[in-house]
Amino acid sequence: MKKINSIGYAHKIIAVISFFLLLLPFLLHLIWLITNFTLLRIIIKISFSIGTIISILFLLLLKIELHQDKVINTQYQKNKNSRILLPSGFYECQTCGNRSLQAINKYCTHCGVNFKDFNEVNKDE
Ligand SMILES: [Zn+2]
CATH class of the missing domain: 1.10.287 (Helix Hairpins)
Structure with a gap:
């Protein structure tokens, strides 16, 4: 709808x-x-x-x-306070929409939120 x-x-x-x-x-x-x-x-x-x-x-x-x-x-x-992996390899902040984040970013460089899934994303590396 x-x-x-x-x-x-x-x-x-x-x-x-x-x-x-x-x-x-x-x-x-x-x-x-x-x-x-x-x-x-x-x-x-x-x-x-x-x-x-x-x-x-x-x-x-x-x-x-x-x-x-x-x-x-x-x-x-x-x-909120999470990020998703984009096809380009960067991450998108789900709080503000910043699409230039890398896997090493523990927090958003634009809005400053700490990602709650940081440890989940980086545990494979
Ligand atoms: Zn953000």
């Missing part, structure tokens, strides 16, 4: 929700107070329904995004 990242469009969804739940019903209610036109009451209810449905879908999207973030964070915490 693709990683959901709503930070770029969440404000637009909140604006649409605000329009259907607050602005449109408020304006239609003001018009209804003046005109007493009963069709406006139905349109207000439809607007509330649309706003509620969009809100529920948005909350569901945020719930899925939060779950994905927790899974990614769990994987990150598991691999």
